[in-house]
Amino acid sequence: MRHKRHRFGRRAREAMLGYALVLPSLLVFGAFIFYPFVKNFWLALYRTPPFPNLPRAWVGFSQYREVLTSHLFTNSFRVTIEFVLLTVPAGIVLGLALAVLAHQRMRGIAIYRTIFSSTVVTSVAVASLISLTLLNPQIGLLNYWLGRHGSLSPLDDPKWALVAVAGVTIWQNLGLSFIIMSAGLQAVPDELLEASRVDGAGTWSRFRNVTLPMLSPTLFFATIVGSILAFHSFGQIDLLTEGGPQDRTNVLVYAIYRTVFRENDDGKAAVLAVALFAVTLVLTMLQLRFLERRVSYER
């Protein structure tokens, strides 16, 4: 009897400790993730008044229809998709190429590895500032070498602005891509490659039939995380183009930012934010699936 009561008390105490340990995180999540998330849906149903202090007018789902069919949204959505397609595949291929080249026992290879990972020290802001000056029409060296000295910077050219921003982004993320791909390559067992070499497979066929399949989880992860990052790009747009020229680089996050700060329209911004959430939801679900798979590997 006594023993049983002791056990019960212990279990209750364990439960209390458990709640106490998760509570700090839950408080932060509640205040800065779940509350604003729910508030977004609520804001999206009301029209923001033209002047502050006036009451919000309930407009229901008509605001969704209005915003989602507007040029602002369709343009931003298209630009964002284009940006993802410009940056993600190229970033992965380049990172993989560098990783394959640097993946061998050679004297001094560590120096090359450090150089190839070096762009991880450049934040979005640092990378943007570097390229902003490189592409400056008066002093930009890259602009000069591209034969555009004194004329329009690619960043101000509607035809090239998005490509230029994508190029900066690819360069900035190259270090990360290289590091991820190198780690993936290191996980490919040498015996497997040795075995296929003994079987007479050439370099290319070894890469295609052994390395690439073994690398597929890494490639999958890089594609998803890269796409999520690209969907949420903001800093480089803000620093390099401010969404211009002619909205050619006005990605979704930048459109939200502008709607909030230039138009003071949080109702409209909320619809855009809900849309951004919806398009990235699929990607995050895939990422969670991947993390789950990792769980099953380990347990």
Add this chain to the structure above:
Amino acid sequence: MSAEPATVAGALAPGFARFLMVVAALVAAAIVFAVVGWRARPSIAARARKINRYILLSVLAVIVLFPIFITVVNSLLPSDKIAARPPTLFPTHPLWGAYSQAWTQGHVGSYLFNSCVVTFFIVGGQLVTSILAAYAFAFLEFPFKRVIFVVFLATLMVPFEVVFFTNLQTVVSLGRVPLVGRFMGLDTYGALVIPFLATGFGAFLVRQAFLAVPRDLRDAAELDGFGHFRFMWRIAVPLARPTIAALGLFSFFDAWNQYLWPLVVTDKTRTVQVGLRQLSRVSLDQINVTFAGTVLAAVPLLILLLVFQKQLVRGLTAGAVKG
């Protein structure tokens, strides 16, 4: 897609043509080495292939490093020389004045200080909350544990970019509350730090590491009269150290590189990333200060990369490679 190719080629500046020639020469040398390597006897062939590899790696290294290199060079030149053509690629008389100017007049010193404070508290906070929550998920039994764990994972599905302006409204209204507003309103460290004190990803990562701690250890510790906290700090955390270090570095990068949030909640308490935005708007005769500021902003992460390269790789690839 491209502009008229003829005019683009025709307009190629002499500098770029020279650059192309150097690259072409290197590629040609590489091809020669490749052919020699293929024809010659194995030992020479192997050596030639090796030289070939080095040339290729070096060319790529130069291309990757060039933007950083030219930024450092330009930060050491007077403004009028930066615009001069052909460009100066090696400063013969480096001037360090731009750095002190960036540090004081450009406020890079105080921006860096702000970034350090904010990053320190975010990383520390995330490690503590993640370890505590992970311990509960890995070692304790309590009702609704699964549900709460799913709630933690659900936070991964809400990107900060989706909620930043609603959070901004929260911060603005908290700023109006007496007392609370002093450390949680606009332009405060609290506003920069508190929303990021916990992460579902971190809790998940540490939980995985804790689950790998053998159950026997827990039982043995219990027999020795270890309470939960003693077991956590003495056994579980040390065993999970590689994961925790990786998480710390990951958080550091995330916190240090934040841009959107500091931009919207601060005006004077700028972090270095947003501070650079101000530096990008100086006039061209001050442009060497911009270059110097950019270099200064990259130094902390550069040190981190050089000192913690191994852990950093783990941190940045956390979740990418199984096991």
